[in-house]
Amino acid sequence: MDQRIIDAFGRALGASCVITDPMQLRTYECDGLTNFRVIPALVVIPTCAADVQAAVRICHDERLPFVARGAGTGLSGGALPVADGVVISLTRLNRILEVDLANECIVVEPGVINAHVTRHVSAAGYFYAPDPSSQSVCTIGGNIAENAGGAHCLKYGFTVTHVLALDVVLPDGSLVTLGGRAPDRPGYDLAGVFVGSEGTLGIVTRACLRLVKRPASIQTLLAAFHSTDDAGAAVGAIIGAGILPAAIEIMDRLSIVAAEAAVHAGYPECGALLLVELDGPASEVDALMVRVNALCSACGAWEQRLAASDDERAVVWRGRKAAFAAMGRISPNYIVQDGVIPRTALAAVLREIHALGEQAGLRVANVFHAGDGNLHPLVLYDRKVPGQEHAAEALSGEILRICIRAGGSITGEHGVGMEKRAFMAEMFAEPDLDTMQRVRCAFDPLRLANPDKVFPRPRLCGEKTGPYEPHPLEVAGVAEFF
């Protein structure tokens, strides 16, 4: 990169906040999806919102693409650098600025770690509901960019449900506040559309997050089944009975074995494990747990264990949240997928995935948020075996196609990023994608903010769009809407 530009960043932010050393730049070459790697031209590490703004202004003036980065735990390559661009790391904006319990909210900078938000308010009886499995390291800014979910979003909603207001540096360097602490600010819900935009609309410098009162009682059940079909049937029975658990998760045999090897959660050895968490008033949780027990038994659960204390519950969740990383125990390499299907299609889709795995000669482990149909198939392979990586990628893509055909989505919480761009054109028709580009053009007409992510082949702002053409699924009679 031109020394003149590097100097400009140095003058604006201070030389200690600008990284040019090739070895250090390499630290930023990838995020949690390590098979894409690009070394950026420059990394800047601002310490305050004004410095973020200054950095973005230079990018705008010099027409330099920039990529915002939090903890780099993303699983879709959303924080993958651009080779001739700048990475703006937000990890030093890590202050909790204000706790406002009267209004049940907290104001934080984007580099604050997810779990630290809950830790900060738990003594007062509150928690921050979105709980991605990486919550002990991932940052709020990244959560906002990805609209992160987690096991408890079935009942409590996603990151977007919990963002009240955002300070955002737009790609032209201006700083705006979106949303507010009072509900329904007049005008378009820009905070709502910003959350989940994967860094393509600007950079968050401050967020006001909703806090949730800790429920009076929490109980977590582990139920062992012979098969994922049986566990899936139990999920259907529980939801069908009008019970809305705080979380309801399934792990299949492979992922149980891996999690056990990694964290010794004490899971029963079984074909499928169902984890059901109920929360609310004590008598309600007690009464509903009796019903959940009965429904699980009726669906073939042969062992049910209740984790009643906080410690027991923590152990149960540690196994579940370590499941991805635990795959390293049973396979040299793996691909994590993040498809969503209508919950009622669960059994059929799992069978289809299993059959595809057999065909490809690859093992597929499954860990999923069963309540909302969010699957995390883990395709296991060995890079050293010629052809296996390619086969695993192909299988992983086929799994996404199964989700699309079932009326679902290619991503429930990990984002499209770099990885699933091509699948956007399979999930959405051309006019749908063009309509999203209109939003992009309103925020970032020069396409400087995280360019080349999310969308397969973005049209240029100002480019004419063609007339409406029906979606292939519509023509096939599969879908009338969407």
Place this chain on the structure above:
Amino acid sequence: MTIDATAFAAIVGADHVTPAQAADAPPGAMARWVVAPGDVAEVAAVVRAAAAGGLAVVPRGGGTKLARGNPPRRADVVLALHRLDRVVEHAHGDMTATVEAGVPLAALQRQLARQRQFVPLESHMPERATVGGVLATADSGALRLRYGPPRDLVLGVTVVLADGTIARSGGKVVKNVAGYDLPKLMTGALGTLGVLVAATLRLYPSPEHEVTIGLDPGDPAALERMLSALRAAPVTPTAVQLRLAAGQPAALDVRVAGTPAACDEQIAAIATATASTVTPRDPGVWQARAALWHEPALMLKCTTRPAQLGAALAHLAALTPVWRAVAYPTGIIEVALPHAASAIVAPLRQALAASDGAAVVLAGGGDLEAWGPAGGDAAVMQRIKQQFDPQGVFNPGRYLGGI
């Protein structure tokens, strides 16, 4: 190109094009025709024809919220969506429903109730108010406390843009982060970015048992204490509202749901936390918001940070001797005022702005600017409008900041 009724009749059939009456368009505007397309393709064709002819289009559902916003600068075509009234799919196992925009809310709830489910959307006049209209206006009520604002219930939308493009976004599943969340953008946009023609909604199980109780807070200071005690108490009510009128003590209604034992437990916890006696109340009290609309009035929606609700009510009471209101602990107050009270809107806006709040005119505002001042993000909103509807086909001038 000059467009007349025959052009629209050629698309939707002559029976579905009628000359507009004054009541068909938003107050202060006069439309030429009411055009009622029968499906999404016809909506797109009507919009395309209107746009080609340089005409303005006002999308309309049940017409219960026509007074929202400022009078449009032009309103040539009222696009009536009542013929798009199909419940396309009630996927009860997945707890979702895909519906066309013109489905009346009450009709939808009746259909969902067959599977003991409901969608936590609310509106006055639910027999007439349509799903599309409730979403376009982001209307909400007492259920919002527990189930969130309307935008959190919308999983996917189909919209017709000003150039006739039919675009879908979001999806049919409850969890989905593929691409921008356009359902959020469309909810509350008052049809200024596109015509909402269909939506997929997240549903909830109907509570098996509900109890409504009342608390009588007495003076405003006690009210403030009671609301904050209720907020901190280990209870999760499904609805909370305050019924208020000038010169009368406030009534606080709370609804709890769950098993009968859990309801009893919550009621006991509420009594303990608020140090107050609780009395059973008729569920009819939840009609209070709808009742505000029975007589023509200047209707306002005031917003504030939740903890400043009491202060906002005090501002209101200090500004006018005559008012009725229903307030929610989420920080929303719906107020009915005599038309003559319009002078209080400006000072009220000033007072509410201190807590991020606003006072939006819902109806009966006459010459009052409906939204109040735009914020620092107004330029982004203008650019979004420019991208979606550069010609200003949809509801021109009706939205915030002249959009």
